[in-house]
Amino acid sequence: MEFVTRMGKPLPQSVLKSAERAKSDPVSRREFLAVASAFGASSATAYAMLGMARPAQAQTQPALEKGGTVRMQMEVRALKDPRTYDWPQIANFTRGWLEYLAIWENDGTFTPALLESWEINDSATEYMLHVRKGVTWNDGSAFTAQDVARNIEGWCDKTIEGNSMTGRFATLIDDATGKARAGAIEVLDPHTVKLTLPKSDITLIPGMADYPAAITPEGFDPENMLQNPVGTGPYLPESLDVGIKGVLVKNPDHNWWGTEVFGGPYIDRLEYIDYGTDPLTWIEAAEAGEIDVLYSLGGDYIDIMNALDGWVENEIASAATIVIRPNQLAEVNGKRPYADRRVRKALQLAVDNAVLLELGYAGRGILAANHHVGPMHPEYAPVGLPETDPAAAKALMEEAGMGSYEHELISIDDAWRKDTTDAVAAQLRDAGILVKRTILPGTTFWNDWTSYPFSSTNWNARPLGVQIWALAYRSGEAWNEFGYANPAFDALVSEALATADVEARREIMAKGEKMLQDDGVTIQPYWRSLYNHTREGLVGAGHHIGFEYHPARMAWLA
Structure with a gap:
């Protein structure tokens, strides 16, 4: 049986190869579905490659009413340029009228939205984006390929402060200008956009489905x-x-x-x-x-x-997590306490991630290993859980000349994030490391979340582990709250982004995972199962x- 894209072209060999592994490995199935659909396979085709039928969509099963009101508990945040959205709650409000090129589904697949389909060549250096016909803006004007191209150009604009989309589309950006490379984005006709990359990048479709990628009209203010x-x-x-x-x-x-x-x-x-x-x-x-x-x-x-x-409980396993990170660039009293690797490693050694999972999230998740890639990611490489040794932690902190230093550990005042951060502070104190806990209300905490010297932050799931690294750990990115700047790690990220074959990418990721652990970049203790309740x-x-x-x-x- 031939497996093809939505446009009838054969899927790359790297995708066909990863299907065989996913058939025998239930853990990787959702991640395979993400990779296959990102390369242009329909959801039905991706499931067929696993020898499975796609589950029926909930909307097609029961009879549904037209009309009514839904009232949802959620933080209500101020609006801003979508490229600078830093929390999904903002996007949930504007999603009513600002839509996306593709939608990431709970089964891992990407559903075409304002794009009708897409194709990626075998080396992931050329993307053909097919814009859905018949779409109009709510002012009556036609939605065209020019709108798509304009938005992608905006995503590549590094002059916009806080534009995290530049991390997702870095491959398209000219380092000299800080904007899209000349000729990289080409409108072929009113419904086709061609992206030509200088090197492979497998993450652009997942990036288009992320919440800061809302599509805005010409002249958007x-x-x-x-x-x-x-x-x-x-x-x-x-x-x-x-x-x-x-x-x-x-x-x-x-x-x-x-x-x-x-x-x-x-x-x-x-x-x-x-x-x-x-x-x-x-x-x-x-x-x-x-x-x-x-x-x-x-x-x-x-x-x-x-x-x-x-009330009905809804659960989904995910790569959502929390990081408790020292900021390597932050200055405290004229010094950068967390620029010293020994200090960062001491913080890690003092903390048992299993304790954080139990006390911080009631055990409703799985252990993580301080490198922000997990078994739910297709390129995950098991490099071992971190060591816990409170005595060694105290000795290393003393060696760094920080034995009498009081660390201020900051968190938001909500439940699981506060509880997890409390558990970190308790273990640090048990190891003889001085800690002051500061708990801030959300309205204060989010104003400066990337700049705190030592704090906890929640991170949402991303389909690919290398996506997370490109957003959060690569030097100079808007969301790099760790202050991490390691040229060797950046080179691994670039290599992983350019590697379409999952097995080959896993070998690269193993090196990066170990590097993040050895550099003591963060305490990233567990992966969360997510729950909400509906009437x-x-x-x-x-x-x-x-x-x-x-x-x-x-x-x-x-």
Whole structure:
């Protein structure tokens, strides 16, 4: 049987090879689905390559109502240029009218959205993007390949402060100009864009599906996006009160392209309601009938919600995690305490990741190994769990001249992140290392999250491990909160991005994983299973692997 892309062209040999391994390894199946669909295979084809039928989509099974309101507990954040989005909650609000080229699904596949299909050559140096026909902006103008090209050019603009999309599209960027390479983005016709890369990069489609990749119209002004919400999606913003409530309403004047493809939109109104960071407050709102969906819930609070009548638990295993990291560039009293590798290694040696998983997340996940690549990633290489030795940690801290130094460990004030960071501080103290704990409210914490000298941060899942490295650990990237700048590691990232064959990439990743461990870059203790709860009768609002919520997919059962 020949396996081909959506456009009928043969899939690369590297993808066919990885299918054989995934057939016998259930852990890697979701990741294979991500790789196959990123190379242009339809979801049905990707499942067929595993000898499996694709599970039926929830929307096609029950009868669904048209209309109604969904009320969802979620932080309500201020809007800004999508390229600078640093939390998915912002994108969940603007997703009502600002859509994406592709959608990352819970099974690992990528569903074409504003793109109808795509193809990648065997070496991943040429991408052919086929723009969906018949799509219009909600002002009536046609959506074309020029819109796609313009957005990709914007993603490559390093002059935009905080533009994390440059990390996802670095291969297309000219280092001399800080913008897209000449000739790299070419509009072939009104519905075709060709990307020509100077070297291989397998991550561009996953990058297009990430939440800062919202597609904006020509002349887009982030300062005026509420007052002039031009987009391709089926909803419009009715109101946004930061920290309180954000409301989306169905746009009755827009002929949405997705109805024929996906069904919907179903609900008339989606309210995001901010109850702060205390999960008990969320649960009280659920008991009082004030909400229909919880954004995400962890730890023992899951059991409390499971005891409530009329609510359904939704679970998805993921590569979501937390990092407790020293910032190597941060100055404290004129010095950079975490520039010294011995200090960073001492912090790691003092901490048992298994304790953090149990105390911080009630054991609802799997252990990680301080290098931010896990067994759910196709290129994961097992290099061993980190050593725990409190006595050696104390001795190494003394050797670095930091035995009497008090480390200030900062976290947000919510449940699992606070609890995990508390457990780190307790173990450091048990090892004789001085620690001051500082707990900040969310409104304060997020203002400066990349710059704290020593703090914890949650990270969402990404389909590929090398994606995470390119975003978070490569020198100079907007989201590199570790202050890590290692040319040898950067070279490994570039090599891994350019390696389409999973087995070959795994060998490269093993070197990088060990390098991150040896350099003491972070304590990255566990991978989270994600949970949320929905009111009985509500579909399309279960937890997404990347914390995405799609208003057009939400519906009440008839």
